[in-house]
Amino acid sequence: MPRLMTHAPAHAAGLPHAAAAPELIEFVDFKWLMAGEGHRVDLDRLQCEPAYIRGCLALAGGSTSATLRRAAERLARAMASSRPPGT
Secondary structure, X not given: OOOOOOOOOHHHHOOOHHHOOOOHHHHHHHHHXXXXXXXXXXXXXXXXXXXXXXXXXXXXXXXXXXXXHHHHHHHHHHHHHHOOOOO
16 A cells, blocks of 8 residues: 655754745645635646735735634745745
């Protein structure tokens, strides 16, 4: 029977936290929480288009769902910490 592999975040492996980009599961969780509020999220765009990312995070930040707001905050922090300095 195949075993599922899990990946520890980079900071758990002794690497600097700034090197840890958001995991795919964080994007997927965010997408489904947004869908629950009636907002469609394009995962490809969410991972590479800064204006789209800001719009999605702003929309989530105004949600009445505390779970969605927390997910948006976590995703924003992870994305900010994975950016190269000066960007």
